Amino acid sequence: MRKHTTVIRFFENHRWLLRDPRFATEAALRLGSARRGLATTKAKAARLRMELVRRQRASEQRRFLASVERAPAKAICHVFGSYCDQALQVARCESGYSTTAQNGQYLGIFQMGSHERATFGHGASALVQAKAAYRYFVLSGRDWSPWSCKPWS
Known part of the structure; x- marks a missing residue:
């Protein structure tokens, strides 16, 4: 040059x-x-x-x-955006942020059932589980009714 x-x-x-x-x-x-x-x-x-x-x-x-991938709370906030606080409360209540949490047929951070996991996808990482839960959340009208834990309770 x-x-x-x-x-x-x-x-x-x-x-x-x-x-x-x-x-x-x-x-x-x-x-x-x-x-x-x-x-x-x-x-x-x-x-x-x-x-x-x-x-x-x-x-x-x-x-x-x-x-x-390593930090479930980061993954949840990354995926849920403005609904981060609510999603964190639901995830803490459902699984204590554990990606391996299991309660009967319900698995993961958001304790999604086998039908929901098959419908929305589900993986081992926090990011994949958060994305699946977000798809479910959006499909349900951005409502927490599918989960037994609610962010306001």
């Missing part, structure tokens, strides 16, 4: 070379080559910067999701 900018700067400072018939052809070729090279280099640098940013964001996203 420095090479190209140096050549361009040289011809900006010595414009007479572009007007003098003895040097004009060669000067125009060199200047055009430097401008194309600079444009190519800038485009490549921009692509590399974008790729670096994309990778950094992906890495941050993976770290965040890994922390959410």
